[in-house]
Amino acid sequence: MTADEAFSAAMQATAEQEFSVRLKPKSHPELGDILIEENLFAIGRNEPPFASYDRELVAELSRRHARVFWEGGALYVADLGSKNGTSVNGVAVEDKPCRLYDRDELGLGGTLTFRVKIAPRTAKPRRAGALLSLTLTPVRDDLGLQPIVIARFPFLVSKADEVFARYKNASPHQVKYLSRRHAHIFLKGNAPFVEDLGSTNGTFVDGTRLDEHAVELRDGAVLGFAGSHFVYTVGLQREPETDPTLTTFSPADAVAADAHANADRTTFVAAADSFLDIFCHDPAAAQDELDNDEVQPEDAPPQVVERERSRAAIFLRELRKAFAGGARDTQRRALRWGVPGLALLVAVALGVYFIGSTEREVKDLLAEGAYAQALAAADEYLAGNPDDAALKALGTEALLKARLPEWIAALQGGGFDRATAAVADMKSQAGHNADALALIGELEWIGGLEQFMRERGGAEAPIRLYADEERIRALLQRWNDDAKGHQRALALIGAHVPAFRDVHAEAMTHLRKLESDESVYLAAIDRLNANIATELAQDRPEALETVLSEYADKYPRLAGIDALREDLRQYAALDAAIRAGKLGPLIAVLDRLKLATPPFRQQLAKLQAGRLPSAELVRQYRTASAAWREGRAEEALAALQDIPTGAWADVAARQLEHRRAVQQQFKELQPLRQAQGGKGYEERLLAFYGSLDADEDAWFVRATEAEVRSYRDKALGRANELLGRVQGLWRQYRNGGGIGGEHRLEAGISGTFRAQARLLSESHADMQQAMRIFRLLNTADAAKWASLEEAIDTEIGLQRRSLQDLHMVLEPGLLQAKLALIGGRIDEERKSAR
Template structure:
């Protein structure tokens, strides 16, 4: 950001390269200007800062105010845009210019984290790891607020907006935010300036209670681009302290400059700490707190000392019972802290399993004790998590899950531990998924992996900041978890990449399949699948989609043929394994497929027909008298009646003159898939007339070849004949020749097949040409269904006949 001087151009422009820039008469560069120029600026006047990708200015309650484009900045920060005019104190105006700069590269020595280690062990304060900046010190934040029940006054010495730690030039700085009781570095109270923090500095907030030693952890490996993986905390100074090796560590979450500089009135004033109220006084010498009993007696002595003798006598006469009561209460408080001391002793001794059990037992009766919760969490993780890490590393995921369940049971009353255990459980699930599918670089299995990836990432994205904080806290307690933590973050980034590329591609593919199937364009999907296979090489499982597409095309053809027997037989074999085709099959079931009742009725009739119970079969078909398939059933009923009548007449003519011809004609006209009973019933007689049957078959094939030659020599059926608004003589004669050729060829071929004889390559080639032409003419006519009147189209299709026996179809 560049501030171009408007009101005083001679002062020059100000280039701001940091995320936070201080405006004040004692801040650089304003401190270098003449005093009369900056006289209207306050010492802590305003702050300019970046939040995400947005630029803001916040007024810090200055005397003469801050404005943007003439509008005063109130309690909340105001956004700055390129070209805005910002004015400080009503006298110094600047034009805002946003300029690009080169991307920064993370280099050796970059600050990774800052740890605040309590100077006093007896207060049971937790170390604080700050891995992301800025960070606000506030009595309402969990870092301080967790001690409110144990130290209410000391917590109230901290302001709601007390101080904040931020980065400037890659180094940590601390700034007091006008707190009531001050912020101290090295015993010196901060004024309006931010100061840099160094390794070993002592900082205190509001007095001598919240006093910490600063330790800085820097990058010590190789130069690398910054990543978004967050932070895996190093061993904190508290853990290196031999006097307290197992102290709990609190992982602090980053705050927002918007919250830090949003000046809102406090609901109640801060409590004044007398020891920090003296101007310029250093932080009082840190000393160990005496026991509660000693403090109580000391305060009691102060109350009785220095008074009038008569007053003392009266106090002794009337105050002794009260004193005794107060002593009892003090002893009660002392005993109340025994649970915390016992747990601390067990943790310090390394008896983590027992400490975890004792903590849960105490928490069963006092579930809101924050100190007990923290100690119980620490003990439980140190007792069980190393074994969990070992199980995860050898891929014993069942054992790891059982350990998490056991930890949850042992922490049934610990509200602090349960969220951490939930994150550990999530880590186990993610690692199990990654390992079982062959690693993060394994193919993405369509309709198998995307739901699991989505579920895992959804849980993380629901509150990634809280989850990162929880995982970092677990790693702080159990060093063995750090490698797992780092690996999980790596796997998480890869899954996020797969989500943005492959899961998005699968979603688009599903949508495209649904659109094409609904539009009746299934034939376009094969090319689409080939395209996806080329673009997304790690997308596995497309073969299953192709198989479902093949089955669907077969189903679609059966529906177009409008024949119940092959359709129902196909429905019994269909098995769609992919969701888009299963969903479309459900749609077809509601609109185009025969109902379950129709399928049942037809199956019963078909079985009766195959068993030779003709009359029963006819009665069953007559039951299908309503619905979209009633006409198809009626046509099937008529055909079966004809076959049954012909079979009866054939039996009566058996042995008579012309029986052989009638027999072969009947046998050749049978449907080999439906009329199996009648084929078997006449098979013996057909074998007896084998020679005559072969002669008839060859005669039929000769007749088919003759009709085919006549059809071709006349030029076939062209597009103008198909488009005719009526049926011309030419169309009728050509259609008759084609239908006769196909019928004769098929009958001759069927006789050869029945007799298990070879019809010859030439005859087979002629039949293939006839079938291809008949199929072409049928498809060409069907493509004209929007042009030709339905009755005319049906009549033309009936004249052509063909493989599907169009003369037996309903429209």
């Protein structure tokens, strides 16, 4: 069962269920919905509700523009020859009514578009007063006309129908005055209406010719068609509205009773006509109609002449014209042209016939179902005649019917490689058909869309940061470049291969989902990237943790926040190392750095252009550090001396001075050591050991740690002495109120700031030295002082961050001076140094 058949079957399954239609305005939402509950709805600039719209909006609607109607459980729209046309999903509705589905886009003229919504509703119960039949009784008895009893609607008034065609012999001219589609009588709200269908000689109610509007037929009205011959009195027969046991009679009842009593002189219409036939364009409708002198049509529609495609038919028609006019004219023409001329005409006729042979061959192959052969024949012909529209259309049809089912099966089965290969084959087989190649482009887009949705895990799958955005935008951009053109192309494909309609519908569902994702998630990603760039540019990476948490909560389908958090953690360590101003810890962070997301990679590139040391400086520093850690002090110092000037050169110079000082102190300890612990050796050894950096000065730590251990008791005493001093310094710092915001904001360095900074920095330095001794000796005493160490570290970190947050306020030199007085390193800096 096809999708159309299934839909119709479903809609006819329940007799008690009816359907209502809403036209939801898309181009002008302010107009409001149009509710259609009747079987026929008129569209025209003077029809409700269009007549109430602003005149500029309905300027492109014709007076009789289109009709929407139900037929056989399906909804259709028919264009009534409107000037500016009617379209469904961007495809023009032409000679035949077009089926409407839920969510289709209906276009009227060039300005109004509506989204079709079809919904079930409860069938209205048949009530008293319901119309049973309508009787048309001839006004004149002398014309031989029969009464007409209409029991099913709609009823088409047509000279081709037996109801009126029976009078051809008796009144041939009067029948000629009727049109093939003259008028129709239909029900609206349980009342009969008559509408003229653009007839040549008009339809009249009570003597007034109908315009584009349908008019209600009331009991006793006089209804005439095409003049004064076919004129009838209207009689309505309804369900009784009173007690059904009581019988009442009316003139209409009498007419009906008389009609049944004289059944041989009454025409009974028990079967309804089809709206599909009523509203189909009939190109021959006006060819054999006569103007009625008794009636002057006000707006006679233009005659439509059927277009003849066949070149041979055109030629034969002209040939007949050339020899028309009777035997004598024919003889004179033959004598004038002569035998050569006649031979030439015959040759031309044969040429035209053979020129059209490929078209006939392709049509025959299509009719036989030999689509591959039809495709090959069409493409071979188009290689030499690329502009033949008829062959391009036939070749396109053959291509789609031959190859599209294979492509659909591959796509629906997830075989995207096979689908891509099928598309490539189609391009090869229709290489000379520009129209077909354009449709193949639509298949490529749908294939890419379906593959993308499948790879992501479906329409509701997460949006992957920095992976899905560009693909979504590319798919939508391709569609939005010419949405109406794509809709027309896809509808054309579905017209040739109905199985494609399911693929089309699925693609439109995915498209709408991507449009929603673009408006919500892609917009959110853009804002997130802007926030990250702003905070990083302003040296406020710590603010991003809150931002990322907010986005994770607000946008649950946003995947990749964890990757941003990891990059933020690494960047914070890098930023802390830069601020600490030490090359060793900074280079160690750079060695471990593996940023994965574009915003942080872009920020790293900016840092490398200014705030980070050059690659050459890093290389030389690594050489010097390797020699220093291995005890080759002279080589290490020489390498540091060779570091070029520029960014971070001053840091390298300070490192050089530090290492020279370490080397000198170590040399000075050696004589005392050889003297078996000369005067003051122990104190100097512990002081030297406490000044070493565990990472940078690893060789000297190893060279002295054995002796430091040998002085365990003295070392522990030294550590306790330092801790006692730390307690005193920390107490003074806290009693002095710490360092407040007013002191950090000072335009200079006050005595209060300097005194408090000294207390804080000295307590921190002594605490670090004491704790290093404890840890070196593996004593449990370290745990007792951990809380004090943490408190001092926390205060150091707070003061340094607070000062750094004032980088836009304080002059850079002053800021660095204050940071130097506070000293210390925050936790992140210490971690990065390990």
